[in-house]
Amino acid sequence: MQKPEEQEKSYQQMVKDMRKVFLSGKTRDMQFRKSQLQRLLALVEENYDSLYDALFKDMRKPLHEAMLTELMFLKRDIRHTAWNLKKWSRPTKVPMHLTTGPADSFSVNHDPHGVVLIIAPWNYVHLVLSPLVGAIAAGNCAILKPSEVSVNCEAVVAELIPKYLDNDCYKVVTGGPSEITALLKEKFDYIFYTGSFPIAQIIHAAANKYLTPVTLELGGKCPVYVDDSVNYHMTAQRILWGKFTNLGQTCVAPDYIMCNEQVQTKLVEEFKKVLLEFYGENMQENTDLARIINARHWNRLKMLLKRSKGDVVIGGDLDEYDLWISPTVIVNVEETDSLMEGELFGPLLPILNVNSADEAIAFINKRDTPLALYLYTRKSDTVKKFKNLTQSGALDINDCIYHCSVFEIPFGGKGESGMGRYHGKWSYDTFSYDRAILHRMFDPIGNIHSMTPRYPPYTQFKYKLLYNALKHFDHLYVDPFKAVPYFVVFLAGAILAFCIMHFKLYEYLGL
Known part of the structure; x- marks a missing residue:
């Protein structure tokens, strides 16, 4: 294990060497970028089983979920980017005007930042590889820092990246807080972080030393509002799938529901039916549900549930040895309840009672801006109100999480839920900057x-x-x-x- 001063010198030299490679123009070459994207695609395709094995060992993630939310997502992301790369890279021409000479030209080039740092969380392996797609496409060198919490995913990323990608341009750093602290002392040209708000504040402060631009993909409490016009069975299916995918350990998972008491009664009835459809009588034995990542997070969720003044109407079963908490629905939850203190990031689903859409909007607006907001209604005036009177990174109407899979729309937060956007072209735009070009003859x-x-x-x-x-x-x-x-x-x-x-x-x- 390196001493802190040796570690800092090592990272300093790493960044220095990568910046030298970047300034050589190697990563800007279109053929190089395309070839590296093809190599990244090969990494996913040729190591599908190894990647899934790591996901299973870390969180007992079901194969179906791994395919849908991780591995096929990555393959689609890479192919979509490679297909559009030439178009996205093309300089934007600016209209001529008559005060310029006939041979003069103006354009906007989309240039790479340089050497970028990507810091990923533990809950999804694609959250380290998907930003890398944008970094490669835009022509950057990149250092990846996967989370040490998901031990097996960290190991497989650290093993495969050097085998498939150019070792001078793309590197992986493993370890915990001390490694991140040492890395953040270096001057990067861009930092992309996915994780929690407290760590984001530290990263933002470190970036400010060099005025380094950042993207912060955070989370928070994603609210759901359901009115009495919905199809209750479909609503229950969509909410519960979004909530219990990855056993609730998803930044855009529905965090709490708002509805009136009559809607709550009908929803709880449908929740019971749908959970039985999805997972059967013995949910703990069902392989379609993941597990909590580790004992620390399990105990955090246990204490939140223990301190809650609400009433558990579904679930509530815990098994520390198995890191298991059953899908749990809690009613009669107040605004000051323990379950409303922060992002739950687990299979606990509280329901708060409100009397109207206006009351729900007022409640949302006095709290931190959510990463995603979920509205279930057939009423066009309610849709209009939520569009015009709320703020969030995304607004899904009659579904949840689904927006994350559409590359034609951006993903990202606002305020406490983050800053910056990515996915599809927005990834390319994030890892490039617009450079004004004027050429006079x-x-x-x-x-x-x-x-x-x-x-x-x-x-x-x-x-x-x-x-x-x-x-x-x-x-x-x-x-x-x-x-x-x-x-x-x-x-x-x-x-x-x-x-x-x-x-x-x-x-x-x-x-």
């Missing part, structure tokens, strides 16, 4: 009509020329259908200006 006409008037000596003629040009600047953009009259007038003015400037007619005209 040494053409005489362009120089006379757009350069000379700005140079001293300043005269009344130059002042009027520039003043009138800037006054009508919004009319000077080239539109092939509307620009002809402006172009004719401008051309006549340009010829006149050329003659006046070239033959020094302003001396005779008293300008």
Whole structure:
């Protein structure tokens, strides 16, 4: 084990070497980026069983969930990115306007940040590899820090990345808080973190030392509101699947439900039916449910449930040896209850009673901004209210979690639930920055009509020329259908200006 000072020197040299590689232009090459994405896809396809084995050992994750929420998600992400990479990388052309020379050009390039750091949580292995897809696509070098809590996933990532990806451009650092602390002393060009709010504050503070931009993908309490217009069976299926996938250890899992007492009664009845459909009589023996990650998190959830003043109407079974907590529904929960103190991150589902959508919205708005907000209703006015009067990273109407799988929309939080966006093109945009490019030529006409008037000596003629040009600047953009009259007038003015400037007619005209 390295001493702290040796560790810091090691990371310092690692970042230095990677920055040298980045500045060589190696990672910017389109073929290199495509090849590395193909290698990452091969990593997932050729090690499907090894990746699943790690997920199972860490959390007893069901194969179906691993396929749906992890491995196939990654494969789709990589393929979607590789397919669109050329289009996303293409510079954005800026419209010409008539104050520039005919040979001048403007564009916006989408350039990589440089050497980036990706710090991942323990609950999903794709949360270390999915950001890497965007980092590779945009042309960065990247250091990955998987969570030490999921021991087996950390080990498999550390083993496979060096085998499949370029070792000079992509590296894995293992270990715990001391390794992260040492890493954060280095100057990165971008930091991407997924995890909890308290750790995000530490990372943000460390990034501020160098004004390093960050993406913080956090969590929080994702609320659900259900009104009396819903299909109760479908609503129960969708809420319970979202809640108990990964046994509730998902940042976008429904955290608590708000509804009136009549809706609550019907929901609880349907919850019982759906849980029986999903997992049978003996849920602990059902292999379709995962386990709590470790004893510390199990005890945290146990104490939250023990301190709660609510009434358990479903579940409540605990087995520390098996790290098992059964899917549990709690009613008569108050705002001040232990279950409402922070993100639950487990299979506990409290229900709070509210009398209306307006009351639910007021409750949501006085708490931290959620990563996701889930609304179940058939009423268009209620949908409109939630769209216009609430804030969240995402709003799912009549489903939950599903938005995470759609690459055509962004994923991310706001305020306490995070900052920044990724998935699909948003991943590429996150790991690149827009660089303004202006290219002017040494053409005489362009120089006379757009350069000379700005140079001293300043005269009344130059002042009027520039003043009138800037006054009508919004009319000077080239539109092939509307620009002809402006172009004719401008051309006549340009010829006149050329003659006046070239033959020094302003001396005779008293300008």
